[in-house]
Amino acid sequence: MRLKNLPLRLAKGGPEQQAIEAGEIDAIIDHASSNVILLPAARRALQEAAHEASKANSLLAALPPAEHQRLLAGLEPVTLKFGEVLQEPGVPIRYVYFPVDCAISLVTTIEGPEVGLVGYEGAVGISLALGVDVSSVRALVQATGTAMRMTAAHFDKTFHQCPALQRELYRYADAKLAMARQIVACNCFHAVEARLARWLLMTSDRVRSEEFFLTQAFLAEMLGVRRATVNEAAGPLQRRKLITYTHGRIRIVDRKGLEATACGCYTRIALNAPLRRSSSASPGLASSP
Amino acid sequence: MSRRQHKPRARGAPVTTVVVLRLYIVGGAPNSVQAIANLEAICREYLKDGHKLEVVDVLEHPRRALADGVLVTPSLAKLSPLPAANVVGNLSDKAKVLLALGLKGKVQ
Helix, strand or coil, rough: CCCCCCCCCCCCCCHHHHHHHHCCCEEEEEECCHHHHCCHHHHHHHHHHHHHHHHHCHHHCCHHHHHHHHHHHHCHHHHHCCCCCCEECEEEEEEEEECCCCCEECCCCCCCCCCEEEEECCEEHHHHCCCECCCCEEEEEEEEEEEEEEEEHHHHHHHHCCCCHHHHHHHHHHHEEEEHHHHHHHHHHHHHHHHHHHHHHHHHHCCCCCCEEHEEEHHHHHHCCCCHHHHHHHHHHHHHCEEEECCHHHHHEHHHHHHHHHHHHHHHHCCCHHHHHCCCCCCCCCCCC | CCCCCEEEEEEEEHHHHCCCEEEECCCCCCHHHHHHHHHHHHHHHHHCCCCCEEEEEECCHHHHHHHHHCCEECCCEEECCCCECCCCCCCHHHHHHHHHHHHHHHCC
């Protein structure tokens, strides 16, 4: 292990030094430069983990290996926690997020209903790809999980060198716009019960699980209704044994039944973004061109 | 406005000491993963519910590590009961961890 270049201020023969020599240390905190310095083995392990994790995001997975590799240098895995705000309207975008197993809701204002939902099929902050560096929505973490994150500056630099990424993001931006249109129309015209069913299915698709955690207040906010209205809508779904809902934990018991209850907007809204491509016949995740 | 109520402790009732621990790690790094597993096993075996463990990822919270004077990760700090103690490394040396936690006498 090469430690000569590290600005160590550890006592010679002290427990820290001994642990480093035994290979039991992952990082050194350098108080002089206020930096966390990863040791080579830990760095390699994190890079490998990041490489694996990034494949779980459809936009990143669709890139050819060379572009994927180039992009990976600027990506870092982060854990996003329920309720965390990633972007605010009118505020410059600091990061682009590629979710791996988390879900992020897009809302217009704090009280406003949801206008988009992003999971492993997409990315948050893609306005940067369209030349806009200020967010138009609030991005709120709906389901805790991991995402790959890239700074806006790095994204700006890399985006222009990656034609496949450009193609994927333009296509995804169009799908996202279509989703927003559909959700807005859905919020205006469809019954709360159908919208709730649609929304639960969309969330389940994005977190890739039939079970997830949601508070009633959050549900009410996303659907733009009062909490009592959420209760009224969720009650029949539970009585018909389509879902269970205990202490904020939602479990989809009968997916087919829930799909039948949801409005047609569910099937029209991407995950099936690739359906919009004439060359792609299969629904599901973004695929390589 | 709530009024604080003082409940007199029953004479002779056992006082449970909660061991407060903080583990500084780098999430996903091999020694850190091992340290968490080793510590959880030790806590399960020796401390049961009588402990509080906070895990701090220094990549997510570098300022905390700097403020707390942490030099390397993984690094375990016993904050309470006093005396405070530290162990660094992946915590595979169970005897060393137990000594730091003040549980040395309980080693099988």
